[in-house]
Amino acid sequence: MRMKQEFQTICPLDCPDACSLLLTVEEGRVTALRGDPGHPFTQGLICTKMRTYTDIIYAPGRILHPMRRVGPKGPGARFERVSWEEALDAAAARMREASARWGAESILPVSYSGTMGVLNRNAGQRFFHRLGASKLLRTLCTAACKAGLDATLGAGLGNDCAGMARSDHILLWGTNPATTNMHILPFIQAAREKGAKVTVIDVYRHRTAKLADAFVPVRPGTDAALALGMMHVLVREGLIDRGYIGRWTLGFEALRKRLEEYPPERAEAVTGVPAAEVERLAREYGRARAPFVRMGIGLSRHANGAMIVRTIACLPALVGAYAKEGGGLFEISTGAFGLDLAAYERPEWSPGGTRTINIVEVGKALTGALGGPPVKVLFVYHCAAAATLPDAGAVRRGLLREDLFTVVHEILHTDTVDYADIVLPAPTFAESPDFFTSYGQYFFGLNEGAIPPRGEAKSNYEVFSLLAERLGFEEPDFREGLWEAAARILDTPRLRRAGITLEALREKRYLQAPLNIANPFAGGFPTPSGRLEFYSERMGRMGLDPLPAHVPLAEGPENPAHAGRGMLQLVLPPGHHFLNSTGNGGARSMKGEGEQRLFLHPEDARERGLAEGEPVRVRTARGSIVRPLRVTEDVPRGVAIIPGVRASRHSPDGRGVNELTSQALTDMGEGPCYHTNLAEAAPAGAENGREGGPALTGAAIPATTQAP
Numbered sequence: 001m002r003m004k005q006e007f008q009t010i011c012p013l014d015c016p017d018a019c020s021l022l023l024t025v026e027e028g029r030v031t032a033l034r035g036d037p038g039h040p041f042t043q044g045l046i047c048t049k050m051r052t053y054t055d056i057i058y059a060p061g062r063i064l065h066p067m068r069r070v071g072p073k074g075p076g077a078r079f080e081r082v083s084w085e086e087a088l089d090a091a092a093a094r095m096r097e098a099s100a101r102w103g104a105e106s107i108l109p110v111s112y113s114g115t116m117g118v119l120n121r122n123a124g125q126r127f128f129h130r131l132g133a134s135k136l137l138r139t140l141c142t143a144a145c146k147a148g149l150d151a152t153l154g155a156g157l158g159n160d161c162a163g164m165a166r167s168d169h170i171l172l173w174g175t176n177p178a179t180t181n182m183h184i185l186p187f188i189q190a191a192r193e194k195g196a197k198v199t200v201i202d203v204y205r206h207r208t209a210k211l212a213d214a215f216v217p218v219r220p221g222t223d224a225a226l227a228l229g230m231m232h233v234l235v236r237e238g239l240i241d242r243g244y245i246g247r248w249t250l251g252f253e254a255l256r257k258r259l260e261e262y263p264p265e266r267a268e269a270v271t272g273v274p275a276a277e278v279e280r281l282a283r284e285y286g287r288a289r290a291p292f293v294r295m296g297i298g299l300s301r302h303a304n305g306a307m308i309v310r311t312i313a314c315l316p317a318l319v320g321a322y323a324k325e326g327g328g329l330f331e332i333s334t335g336a337f338g339l340d341l342a343a344y345e346r347p348e349w350s351p352g353g354t355r356t357i358n359i360v361e362v363g364k365a366l367t368g369a370l371g372g373p374p375v376k377v378l379f380v381y382h383c384a385a386a387a388t389l390p391d392a393g394a395v396r397r398g399l400l401r402e403d404l405f406t407v408v409h410e411i412l413h414t415d416t417v418d419y420a421d422i423v424l425p426a427p428t429f430a431e432s433p434d435f436f437t438s439y440g441q442y443f444f445g446l447n448e449g450a451i452p453p454r455g456e457a458k459s460n461y462e463v464f465s466l467l468a469e470r471l472g473f474e475e476p477d478f479r480e481g482l483w484e485a486a487a488r489i490l491d492t493p494r495l496r497r498a499g500i501t502l503e504a505l506r507e508k509r510y511l512q513a514p515l516n517i518a519n520p521f522a523g524g525f526p527t528p529s530g531r532l533e534f535y536s537e538r539m540g541r542m543g544l545d546p547l548p549a550h551v552p553l554a555e556g557p558e559n560p561a562h563a564g565r566g567m568l569q570l571v572l573p574p575g576h577h578f579l580n581s582t583g584n585g586g587a588r589s590m591k592g593e594g595e596q597r598l599f600l601h602p603e604d605a606r607e608r609g610l611a612e613g614e615p616v617r618v619r620t621a622r623g624s625i626v627r628p629l630r631v632t633e634d635v636p637r638g639v640a641i642i643p644g645v646r647a648s649r650h651s652p653d654g655r656g657v658n659e660l661t662s663q664a665l666t667d668m669g670e671g672p673c674y675h676t677n678l679a680e681a682a683p684a685g686a687e688n689g690r691e692g693g694p695a696l697t698g699a700a701i702p703a704t705t706q707a708p
């Protein structure tokens with residue numbers, strides 16, 4: 001009889017839901033994977049990305065042994081197997097040499113969210129701090145959201161999405177939960193069954209928009225203008241909660257004056273949402289018993305993204321929704337967990353004045369455009385840098401440098417591996433214990449592993465302990481066990497008081513963060529004033545507009561420099577079957593997602609002489625790619641959509657979508673501007689834009705936050 005065991009784990013993907021999973025293991029092999037019905041938030045549901053994850057664990061192209069490159073860098077690179085000793089010795093020797101010749105800042109670690117496990121995601125920090133390497137600012141996901149929420153609410157917190165079940169009016173703003181946040185769908189459905197209305201506000205009609213009661217298309221990067229128009233109507237028509245405003249907010253009078261500048265007609269001119277629709281949205285919202293806004297992260301990936309987040313976060317305060325059962329707003333929950341990461345990452349070990357490089361600007365760093373010491377050693381771990389970082393052309397030029405020594409620690413043969421000198425095999429989450437928080441719900445979770453590492457795979461945690469030993473680092477941190485480190489990170493007075501310890505997590509498997517998740521602001525807001533700040537003195541001191549505002553995008557249609565050029569606003573939303581390039585190694589994910597296409601409105605296609613299925617060259621100031629066209633009224637006029645980040649090797653022309661994106665930074669939080677792109681679309685083969693039309697040249701102009 002075959003031995004069969006079930007192990008509880010947490011999904012490691014960079015997804016807000018952090019599902020609890022049950023893995024069935026037979027004879028040392030994962031044979032089934034399902035959702036854990038006991039988890040209070042994820043309730044046994046899992047998405048299509050994880051359902052096929054065994055395709056990745058057992059992918060034919062899985063990296064199972066350390067390797068050394070034996071030919072030229074780039075696509076088609078060849079490797080030979082080496083031992084762990086040889087691989088680590090080579091990496092350590094190059095780091096020593098670079099430190100001695102160019103200084104330790106010539107070493108750059110690049111990591112992101114290949115795993116969301118707290119221990120492994122952050123395992124390299126103390127090693128690189130001790131080494132004195134350049135520091136990496138990891139801002140790709142929630143940095144701009146956090147900055148916008150910090151300025152308004154005081155932290156990355158919101159009303160728990162489970163509360164949506166008791167709402168009577170739900171706005172899904174800039175989010176497509178059927179693809180990216182499926183565990184809120186049961187709560188929405190429960191509310192709907194009791195009569196709640198669900199409206200989606202977004203830049204195109206996606207899966208969730210098709211299921212909603214109403215869909216309101218808004219021009220990319222203009223959501224703040226829509227929120228301001230709605231707030232104008234709420235104040236004008238007295239649909240506000242004066243008691244809540246007086247008790248819990250700061251700067252209402254200043255906001256009221258600002259709102260005079262945003263009548264619905266101005267909102268219409270900026271957003272494309274008719275003034276009557278702005279009024280309808282405002283009245284429905286203002287008259288609802290408990291309106292709930294679930295705001296997405298994508299809308300923050302604009303040059304004005306933090307201001308968009310901040311402005312929308314003001315809306316519930318006007319009607320007192322933050323304090324209403326079933327009402328409020330949620331975007332991220334990162335401010336809830338209160339871990340002592342500094343005790344683990346040891347930032348104090350990094351020499352004073354060590355430079356910090358933003359992950360958005362790795363392309364600049366590798367091509368010498370940032371100044372300072374040259375990057376001579378690049379260490380990439382749990383990050384598909386070549387596919388997912390913006391301005392992929394610049395990243396690729398940097399990776400191709402012959403004088404750059406690159407180490408890549410990976411599960412599968414990604415685009416980045418093609419540029420590696422040394423490749424190290426990494427385990428999947430089924431093979432690598434860790435503990436988890438979440439940015440979409442409020443529970444800690446635990447993964448004690450299900451199967452031994454395949455081949456010779458070693459976790460981030462092990463790799464950095466071994467490298468520390470080679471470099472002679474004697475600090476006891478590098479010799480402590482994984483769970484000892486976990487216990488230290490969790491050992492804070494607040495978590496201890498709440499009974500959140502490693503032992504408790506082992507016993508209960510998931511534990512709620514220690515706060516009132518239905519209304520984290522019941523006792524006040526964690527801002528300097530203790531109130532929700534319509535007016536932010538901190539922003540004023542930073543030279544930013546202290547009040548909510550719509551800030552036109554420099555790379556957008558409101559910039560007179562682009563007027564009349566017939567440019568499209570290009571947005572790159574997530575694919576449905578894989579999470580960025582992570583699922584590209586899974587055969588079923590790729591089959592489910594199908595061919596990657598450019599989506600255009602019929603009129604935009606007709607004006608450019610483009611037909612359904614035809615290969616189209618999409619060009620921005622950074623580069624161009626070719627994709628077949630899908631003509632659809634799901635995309636508004638003036639907007640272009642290409643869903644899903646894929647590796648170059650899985651792209652029809654060998655170029656991924658990040659060829660088109662820029663290294664510009666958001667207004668606050670220094671996040672990426674993945675969705676701020678002006679693009680031209682022309683038949684493939686037409687040189688540099690529409691035949692006979694304008695050519696795009698030069699780099700994007702970064703937007704600034706300023707008073708309108």
Ligand code: SF4
Nearest residue numbers: 011015018019047050
């Ligand atoms: S990707 Fe998200 S929704 Fe899918 S299983 Fe993982 S955590 Fe759950």
